Amino acid sequence: MTGERLADLAVVGAGFAGMSAAIFAGARGLSTIQVGNAGALLFSSGPLDLMGVHPVEEGRVWTDPFAAAAAVARDIPGHPYSRVDAAAIRAAFAEIVAALGEAGLDYGPLGDTNRELVTGAGTIKTTYCVPRSMLAGVAALADRVPCLLVGFQGLREYSAAGIAEALRERWPGLRAIQVDFRAGVAAGEAHAAHLARALELAENRAALCERIRPQLADAQAVGLPAVLGLRRSDAIAGDLSNQLGVPVFEIPTIPTSVPGLRLKDAFERAAARRGVRRIVQRRVLAIVPEADAFALYLEDAPPGTAPLRARAVVIATGRFMGRGLVADRRRIREALLDLPVVQPSSRSRWHEADFFDPRGHEANRAGVTVDETFRPCDEAGQRVHPRLFAIGTLLAHHDWARTKCGAGVAIVSARAAVLAALHELGGGAR
Amino acid sequence: METQVLIIGGGATGTAVARDLALRGIACVLVERHDLNAGASGRNHGLLHSGARYAAKDREAASECREEGALLKRLAPHCIQDTGGYFVAVAGDDENYIAAFPELCARAGIEARAVPVAEAREREPALSERTIAVYEVPDASIDPFMLSLDAMAQAEQRGARLLRRTEVVALEREQGRVRVARLRDTVSGEELRIEPELVVNAAGAWARGVAALAGAEVPMVFSKGTLVITQARLAHRVVNRLRPPSDADIVMPGGTVSIAGTTSLTVDDLESIEPTAAEVDLIVEEAAAMLPVLDGARCIRAYAGVRPLVSAGAAGDGRAVSRGFALFDHARHDVPNLITITGGKLTTCRLMAERTADLVAERLGVRAPCRTREEPLPATAGARWTKPGLAPQTWMREHAPEDTLICECEMVSRATLDAIAAELGGAGRMVLADLALRSRLGKGACQGTFCTVRAVAHLYERGVLAGEEGIRESVEFFRERWRGLRPVLWGDQLAQVELAEAIHCGLQGEELHARRGGAR
Numbered sequence: 001m002t003g004e005r006l007a008d009l010a011v012v013g014a015g016f017a018g019m020s021a022a023i024f025a026g027a028r029g030l031s032t033i034q035v036g037n038a039g040a041l042l043f044s045s046g047p048l049d050l051m052g053v054h055p056v057e058e059g060r061v062w063t064d065p066f067a068a069a070a071a072v073a074r075d076i077p078g079h080p081y082s083r084v085d086a087a088a089i090r091a092a093f094a095e096i097v098a099a100l101g102e103a104g105l106d107y108g109p110l111g112d113t114n115r116e117l118v119t120g121a122g123t124i125k126t127t128y129c130v131p132r133s134m135l136a137g138v139a140a141l142a143d144r145v146p147c148l149l150v151g152f153q154g155l156r157e158y159s160a161a162g163i164a165e166a167l168r169e170r171w172p173g174l175r176a177i178q179v180d181f182r183a184g185v186a187a188g189e190a191h192a193a194h195l196a197r198a199l200e201l202a203e204n205r206a207a208l209c210e211r212i213r214p215q216l217a218d219a220q221a222v223g224l225p226a227v228l229g230l231r232r233s234d235a236i237a238g239d240l241s242n243q244l245g246v247p248v249f250e251i252p253t254i255p256t257s258v259p260g261l262r263l264k265d266a267f268e269r270a271a272a273r274r275g276v277r278r279i280v281q282r283r284v285l286a287i288v289p290e291a292d293a294f295a296l297y298l299e300d301a302p303p304g305t306a307p308l309r310a311r312a313v314v315i316a317t318g319r320f321m322g323r324g325l326v327a328d329r330r331r332i333r334e335a336l337l338d339l340p341v342v343q344p345s346s347r348s349r350w351h352e353a354d355f356f357d358p359r360g361h362e363a364n365r366a367g368v369t370v371d372e373t374f375r376p377c378d379e380a381g382q383r384v385h386p387r388l389f390a391i392g393t394l395l396a397h398h399d400w401a402r403t404k405c406g407a408g409v410a411i412v413s414a415r416a417a418v419l420a421a422l423h424e425l426g427g428g429a430r
Numbered sequence: 431m432e433t434q435v436l437i438i439g440g441g442a443t444g445t446a447v448a449r450d451l452a453l454r455g456i457a458c459v460l461v462e463r464h465d466l467n468a469g470a471s472g473r474n475h476g477l478l479h480s481g482a483r484y485a486a487k488d489r490e491a492a493s494e495c496r497e498e499g500a501l502l503k504r505l506a507p508h509c510i511q512d513t514g515g516y517f518v519a520v521a522g523d524d525e526n527y528i529a530a531f532p533e534l535c536a537r538a539g540i541e542a543r544a545v546p547v548a549e550a551r552e553r554e555p556a557l558s559e560r561t562i563a564v565y566e567v568p569d570a571s572i573d574p575f576m577l578s579l580d581a582m583a584q585a586e587q588r589g590a591r592l593l594r595r596t597e598v599v600a601l602e603r604e605q606g607r608v609r610v611a612r613l614r615d616t617v618s619g620e621e622l623r624i625e626p627e628l629v630v631n632a633a634g635a636w637a638r639g640v641a642a643l644a645g646a647e648v649p650m651v652f653s654k655g656t657l658v659i660t661q662a663r664l665a666h667r668v669v670n671r672l673r674p675p676s677d678a679d680i681v682m683p684g685g686t687v688s689i690a691g692t693t694s695l696t697v698d699d700l701e702s703i704e705p706t707a708a709e710v711d712l713i714v715e716e717a718a719a720m721l722p723v724l725d726g727a728r729c730i731r732a733y734a735g736v737r738p739l740v741s742a743g744a745a746g747d748g749r750a751v752s753r754g755f756a757l758f759d760h761a762r763h764d765v766p767n768l769i770t771i772t773g774g775k776l777t778t779c780r781l782m783a784e785r786t787a788d789l790v791a792e793r794l795g796v797r798a799p800c801r802t803r804e805e806p807l808p809a810t811a812g813a814r815w816t817k818p819g820l821a822p823q824t825w826m827r828e829h830a831p832e833d834t835l836i837c838e839c840e841m842v843s844r845a846t847l848d849a850i851a852a853e854l855g856g857a858g859r860m861v862l863a864d865l866a867l868r869s870r871l872g873k874g875a876c877q878g879t880f881c882t883v884r885a886v887a888h889l890y891e892r893g894v895l896a897g898e899e900g901i902r903e904s905v906e907f908f909r910e911r912w913r914g915l916r917p918v919l920w921g922d923q924l925a926q927v928e929l930a931e932a933i934h935c936g937l938q939g940e941e942l943h944a945r946r947g948g949a950r
Binding site: 043045049053059061119120121122123124125126151153154156157158159161162165166168169178187188189252254255319320321323326327328329346347348350351353354355356358360363364400401402404406 | 707708711831887893904905913915928939940942
């Protein structure tokens with residue numbers, strides 16, 4: 001692939017942050033290459049968090065995610081949200097949710113408040129955007145309507161009875177049944193993806209409704225694990241609703257889940273639609289700054305292959321799972337450019353003695369520090385390179401899992417970085 | 431409740447005492463605060479000592495180990511993998527010690543065969559290039575959980591009773607004698623009373639505290655030892671460092687994994703024993719001198735136990751104190767019906783039980799002799815699932831069409847959990863912990879990230895869990911796994927817990943429930 005033309009922007013990583021950056025960049029006319037494994041999105045369970053819990057040590061859950069984001073921006077110096085305002089957050093979500101909607105994954109209209117939904121563990125999760133296929137569950141929970149939860153025999157990570165038990169004090173109107181619904185698959189384990197595929201066929205949906213209908217009784221809503229089709233989940237939920245005469249909703253389950261597959265699919269369509277060139281399942285081994293560009297060297301490139309070249313680079317490589325950060329017994333490093341990583345002084349301080357320590361773990365707040373425009377900084381606080389950006393969970397000073405801000409930080413930092421890159425590249429007119 | 435003998439402590443010693451007494455026809459109740467092998471009996475490297483480790487310093491302990499090791503290989507072969515062991519010296523190790531080693535072993539009656547270094551490295555390719563001397567000894571690997579579970583199972587068949595998750599609150603005395611033991615169920619909080627003729631204190635490191643309940647003294651030194659588990663098995667045999675006992679001088683095989691250790695640190699507080707990052711680093715770096723591959727190996731967890739060592743009065747370095755056992759007849763403390771058995775090794779637990787039961791029998795005027803020296807330990811269904819590899823083999827060979835895997839790392843199926851639960855009987859306990867003790871659940875690389883979710887779902891479907899118990903079980907189970915994960919979090923295992931964090935906190939918000947349940 002010699003003679004490759006110089007791209008405006010290379011996005012390294014294909015999780016929430018990387019996909020969002022590719023979409024923002026493509027939409028603004030930047031010629032964009034995206035490289036990276038597709039792992040992280042598969043670990044999503046569908047909902048998009050903006051900001052839910054702060055201060056983490058108090059476990060305070062917020063109804064207004066924008067107020068919560070403003071509070072962390074004020075309280076935690078260097079938090080990614082300290083680099084943006086509410087308007088930027090809203091604009092970023094609006095654009096991504098619209099892009100996913102166009103690609104077939106509808107999140108409904110953007111709201112002002114957080115929503116609560118029931119998880120497969122029988123806990124209640126506070127989040128911001130909920131896929132339409134899960135929305136009726138938000139309403140059912142809010143009103144505590146009599147509701148029937150349906151489980152599938154062989155679906156190991158999900159027990160409708162367990163959810164109903166765990167919530168029986170808070171939602172007494174929950175009832176649970178388990179159906180033996182295989183849709184042609186042999187006994188034993190039932191895979192969520194197989195069930196989802198099966199439910200794309202009308203005849204299977206009709207058969208499922210026949211099992212559920214006699215058990216409906218007073219139920220005003222029906223909850224199922226998130227297996228309502230690999231695609232078109234809201235249409236499938238709608239069809240089940242019509243057949244059963246009550247709203248039907250999905251309950252998120254642990255990864256790798258069907259909503260994760262849908263998100264990955266929708267993001268990829270949205271990126272393709274915006275002209276992003278994607279090189280998937282290839283890891284970037286090294287990024288070398290040159291005079292006017294960066295050279296990106298890929299894994300398994302045939303000898304003599306020229307590296308990819310781009311004028312600007314956005315690193316969205318994630319944390320340890322995504323291998324954006326790597327750790328040995330002594331320290332945590334940024335994998336591609338050895339960017340400075342904010343971290344505790346020794347491994348004994350990386351994690352607290354109790355996994356569920358209310359403060360969370362310092363290692364989860366380790367990461368790359370950036371300036372106001374998401375350019376990585378060195379120890380002295382100076383930007384490393386004017387056209388190098390870092391976004392997403394790779395960033396320091398936030399604990400996405402405990403504060404419930406993962407998708408939000410990814411999407412919002414992606415937009416901010418792309419706008420800054422656009423400005424830097426002189427693309428303001430585009 | 432009345433019984434002849436109340437045994438306090440359900441470790442290797444307590445369960446062996448219960449078995450020995452039961453085989454003599456003596457009625458006993460064993461009371462255990464947590465579950466079987468909750469202390470050092472479940473937190474050691476599973477080494478069946480040849481005795482070679484003690485040949486230099488403690489010949490008596492060495493001889494006991496040699497005899498008992500040979501006996502257990504014959505009588506409890508299902509608990510043992512007779513791997514053999516190497517003592518390995520590397521360049522720089524003390525040449526005098528190396529030279530003296532075979533003679534010291536010979537004096538303790540331990541067979542130690544010199545193995546040419548080239549041959550040893552052929553048999554154990556992971557051995558260092560810097561190996562300078564190797565001796566082969568009859569070390570082996572033993573499953574301490576299976577050993578205790580089987581001993582207790584046989585005792586129960588002969589009428590002994592086991593009270594798990596029950597603690598001794600008080601030992602009430604009358605004219606010196608313990609008349610009533612007041613017990614409390616740690617789950618329900620219910621109290622119960624036992625009136626025993628005799629009390630055997632087999633509480634391991636906690637023996638001092640138990641004796642104190644009756645106003646008796648047991649001089650003890652507590653030595654914390656930490657071990658590290660690797661994801662893969664690095665060597666077939668037990669690999670010992672051929673040097674005076676010191677930190678990180680052994681790498682044990684344990685089924686599909688290796689276990690490297692140990693450290694020795696004198697401690698006072700028995701309730702906050704956690705392995706630390708510094709101890710893990712020390713073990714990895716030191717033991718890598720024998721097996722360099724250890725340095726880059728994925729470590730899946732660490733654990734720490736407390737050796738109950740009996741001091742001759744002088745405190746000091748835990749390694750200088752005898753590893754032999756001690757039997758205290760508290761008649762001299764004016765508690766005529768209290769006996770304490772502590773110290774010792776896993777390898778010598780049968781002998782410790784024999785001596786204890788001899789004294790008990792004498793006191794009770796029972797003439798029946800010890801039978802554990804000849805009678806094999808029967809393998810029971812309830813204990814068999816602790817064996818690494820059994821669950822996968824069973825799964826691959828035969829499983830019912832509707833069965834599914836709960837733990838994919840160790841291939842523990844729904845049917846296996848159901849079988850163990852049926853053996854256990856009685857719901858309302860710490861269900862996941864009970865199942866995990868008796869199987870390989872949660873012991874693989876993911877350390878419970880996925881299998882807790884599946885196991886909880888299954889237990890709800892079976893009606894074993896109710897209300898929010900599933901969330902509590904999940905929190906407590908992962909919390910316990912975390913104690914061992916925390917010091918090995920670098921490389922792949924750090925990525926693994928990031929996934930756990932994403933699922934258990936990011937999606938399921940269990941940390942918000944954990945705080946409602948109160949911080950630990």
